[in-house]
Amino acid sequence: MPTGTQIVLRTDVFVHASQTEYPRGSVAEIVRPPDDGGHSYRAKVTDGAEFSVRRHEFSILKQVKAGPMGDPAHVLAEYDLYENVIYKCVVGSQAYGLERDSSDVDRRGIYLAKLAPAELEWSLYCVPEQLESRESEECYWELKKFMVLALKANPNILECLYTPIIEKRTPIADELLARREIFLSKLVYQTYNGYVMSQFKKLEQDLRTSGEIKWKHAMHLIRLLLEGVTILRDCYVPVQVSEHRDTLLAIRDARMTWEDVNTWRLALHREFEEAFRLTKLPDEPDYAGANSLLIKARRSTVGGASA
Numbered sequence: 001m002p003t004g005t006q007i008v009l010r011t012d013v014f015v016h017a018s019q020t021e022y023p024r025g026s027v028a029e030i031v032r033p034p035d036d037g038g039h040s041y042r043a044k045v046t047d048g049a050e051f052s053v054r055r056h057e058f059s060i061l062k063q064v065k066a067g068p069m070g071d072p073a074h075v076l077a078e079y080d081l082y083e084n085v086i087y088k089c090v091v092g093s094q095a096y097g098l099e100r101d102s103s104d105v106d107r108r109g110i111y112l113a114k115l116a117p118a119e120l121e122w123s124l125y126c127v128p129e130q131l132e133s134r135e136s137e138e139c140y141w142e143l144k145k146f147m148v149l150a151l152k153a154n155p156n157i158l159e160c161l162y163t164p165i166i167e168k169r170t171p172i173a174d175e176l177l178a179r180r181e182i183f184l185s186k187l188v189y190q191t192y193n194g195y196v197m198s199q200f201k202k203l204e205q206d207l208r209t210s211g212e213i214k215w216k217h218a219m220h221l222i223r224l225l226l227e228g229v230t231i232l233r234d235c236y237v238p239v240q241v242s243e244h245r246d247t248l249l250a251i252r253d254a255r256m257t258w259e260d261v262n263t264w265r266l267a268l269h270r271e272f273e274e275a276f277r278l279t280k281l282p283d284e285p286d287y288a289g290a291n292s293l294l295i296k297a298r299r300s301t302v303g304g305a306s307a
Helices: 061-070 143-151 155-162 171-178 187-210 215-234 242-252 258-278 287-300
Strands: 006-009 013-015 020-022 027-032 040-045 050-054 058-060 085-091 106-111 130-133 138-142 166-169
Touching: 006 061, 013 050, 058 061, 085 155, 085 171, 106 143, 106 155, 138 143, 143 155, 143 287, 155 187, 155 215, 166 171, 171 287, 187 215, 187 258, 215 242, 215 258
Parallel strands: 106 138
Antiparallel strands: 006 027, 006 058, 013 020, 027 040, 040 050, 085 106, 085 166, 130 138
């Protein structure tokens, strides 16, 4: 917890130096993080008095002010929203064709809040935009959030729509997949190209300051460029990149020089520019079509209809 964090005392604290007691609920500020075996923080109250306090003896002011709205997990726990998953797929190295024996299985997908009761939908907590489990490497976006991200040409979301590994699909998901091209547009160029350029600048800065390269990140940036070029040229998302497996893994394993990686990147940027000039993709995605799909999905939940 950084210096300057405002906290709220959970217990009364007596400061012997000033013979003053600060009651539970008093506000203080962290002035020094733990630097001893007892893991105590040093805190200061408004009158300048300082004292040591352990983590279980205080709450973070920002979270206290937010109340349950700041952490609605305990409210949502009573609803098994994972039952509402309408689409489940595998992305990441398994889908890219870049997996190794130690690779995780990353599952992503969509859930449609069709079973959430009105008291949750209309409450302060609402239906969460995504369900996530770090333990099982799973993440499911609520349908509206998923579609909004897809319309913005978010690479992670577009790959969900085009991955070759699908584990679950309902009729609504089938219709979404059948019309997945409505999310493809020239925004792919701005989103992919801009992200890769900014990230390579950071990698080069890391190289200058620390002499180290995040090779796995560099590999995925090259993969994104390959993907983006194909989207513009062929109007589909090529999730699997098995034909480039050896070269991409050579980057990941630092068996390719940074100069060669950068040379390939610049060549791909030029291909990207050319593909952008010639692409048949529309200037923007089909917002009306996406909205129609979303409304249809919502209506399918009324009266217990199957999604």
